[in-house]
Amino acid sequence: MVLAKVWKLKSHFVGFPKSSDFLLEEEELPAIKDGELLLEAEFLSVDPYMRPYSVMNMKEGDVMIGSQVAKVVESKVAEFHVGSFVVSHAGWRSHSISTGDSLQALPSTWPTELPRSLALGVLGMPGLTAYFGLLEICGPARGETLLVNAAAGAVGMLVGQIGKIKGCRVVGFAGSDPKVELLKELGFDSALNYRSVSSLDAALAQAAPGGYDCFFDNVGGDFLCAALPHMKHRGRVSVCGGISMYNDVTSQKLTFPQLTLIFKELKVEGFMVTRWQHRRDEGIAALAAWVKEGKLQYRETVTEGFSAMPDAFMGLLRGDNVGKAVVRA
Numbered sequence: 205m206v207l208a209k210v211w212k213l214k215s216h217f218v219g220f221p222k223s224s225d226f227l228l229e230e231e232e233l234p235a236i237k238d239g240e241l242l243l244e245a246e247f248l249s250v251d252p253y254m255r256p257y258s259v260m261n262m263k264e265g266d267v268m269i270g271s272q273v274a275k276v277v278e279s280k281v282a283e284f285h286v287g288s289f290v291v292s293h294a295g296w297r298s299h300s301i302s303t304g305d306s307l308q309a310l311p312s313t314w315p316t317e318l319p320r321s322l323a324l325g326v327l328g329m330p331g332l333t334a335y336f337g338l339l340e341i342c343g344p345a346r347g348e349t350l351l352v353n354a355a356a357g358a359v360g361m362l363v364g365q366i367g368k369i370k371g372c373r374v375v376g377f378a379g380s381d382p383k384v385e386l387l388k389e390l391g392f393d394s395a396l397n398y399r400s401v402s403s404l405d406a407a408l409a410q411a412a413p414g415g416y417d418c419f420f421d422n423v424g425g426d427f428l429c430a431a432l433p434h435m436k437h438r439g440r441v442s443v444c445g446g447i448s449m450y451n452d453v454t455s456q457k458l459t460f461p462q463l464t465l466i467f468k469e470l471k472v473e474g475f476m477v478t479r480w481q482h483r484r485d486e487g488i489a490a491l492a493a494w495v496k497e498g499k500l501q502y503r504e505t506v507t508e509g510f511s512a513m514p515d516a517f518m519g520l521l522r523g524d525n526v527g528k529a530v531v532r533a
């Protein structure tokens with residue numbers, strides 16, 4: 205008999221999540237049947253989408269949504285061997301039973317020098333988000349200028365580096381001076397702290413006096429409104445996320461920049477990375493090759509212990525993380 209630990213949404217978040225909004229429980233798992241396997245989480249992902257998703261799709265008492273790298277500890281499914289690893293969407297659970305449907309097996313050739321947590325980061329959903337969201341929507345060309353915000357996070361850090369690989373001049377905004385220093389180490393041409401600049405408008409102008417061809421937006425809200433007037437004619441904006449709004453209790457009142465969109469003939473396109481699910485292998489192969497060649501660096505913020513899942517999640521929303529935020533169970 206296995207006792208699984210699970211984190212549930214005790215009370216819907218109001219504004220910024222609080223520890224008391226989460227509930228840790230134990231669940232007794234039955235013995236697995238034919239066609240089932242037992243998984244034990246090794247690394248769990250915390251991601252910004254969990255905050256708006258809780259409002260859209262969850263009720264109090266539901267297990268928190270999320271993906272994890274898990275070890276197969278028992279198996280009655282021929283394709284999954286005991287001791288192998290998979291990416292599972294089991295939520296915030298230490299142990300889970302699966303039929304194998306929608307599990308993503310980690311290759312048995314996973315390089316020993318790469319932590320398996322990368323399957324939740326640069327070699328997983330955030331990596332694919334940066335890769336397809338930038339290349340397919342912005343289509344950055346050599347010599348162009350690319351702007352990215354939340355630039356020291358899981359997605360943003362990769363977007364900026366892929367922009368450099370494609371020959372762009374890259375400007376990144378992040379929320380602390382150490383993050384700004386890191387972005388410069390990673391090859392960003394200009395990096396700024398959006399919390400300490402006296403004017404976002406002036407900072408955007410100073411970092412790229414000629415304007416931006418491409419903008420990968422993770423933040424939305426005021427940042428998006430400030431950035432659009434700095435786009436070049438026929439600029440492309442990849443709308444990836446809106447983290448500045450996820451904890452809002454009342455909707456932000458923003459002036460929609462209709463005339464800017466028209467006169468600059470901007471392309472502004474939102475996306476969900478799942479759009480390119482059919483090209484997953486291609487994306488992962490490209491990202492893995494760049495990592496192997498040393499062209500694409502990754503960073504992770506690893507929080508220790510399944511019991512710290514809410515802390516890791518709240519830390520992510522506060523900006524404590526550098527690169528991908530994960531929890532080692």
Ligand SMILES: NC(=O)C1=CN([C@@H]2O[C@H](COP(=O)(O)OP(=O)(O)OC[C@H]3O[C@@H](n4cnc5c(N)ncnc54)[C@H](OP(=O)(O)O)[C@@H]3O)[C@@H](O)[C@H]2O)C=CC1
Nearest residue numbers: 252357358359378379422444445446447448475476477523
């Ligand atoms: N469309 C899609 O398919 C996908 C979209 N996304 C979106 O991409 C974005 C980045 O996700 P991900 O890389 O996983 O997360 P990150 O690793 O970037 O973590 C979130 C970061 O957002 C920054 N942040 C928090 N609050 C604010 C704020 N009010 N204004 C500006 N920045 C803020 C913090 O960094 P700082 O210190 O710089 O403030 C924090 O570290 C999110 O919006 C997410 O929803 C992610 C995956 C798929």
Ligand SMILES: CCCCCC(=O)/C=C/[C@@H]1[C@@H](C/C=C\CCCC(=O)O)[C@@H](O)C[C@H]1O
Nearest residue numbers: 252253256257261329444445446476477478
């Ligand atoms: C829920 C708001 C999403 C904001 C952007 C973002 O971070 C998207 C991430 C997705 C993530 C979404 C998970 C659940 C949303 C389901 C909405 C629904 O159809 O009910 C994950 O699926 C991969 C990223 O594309």
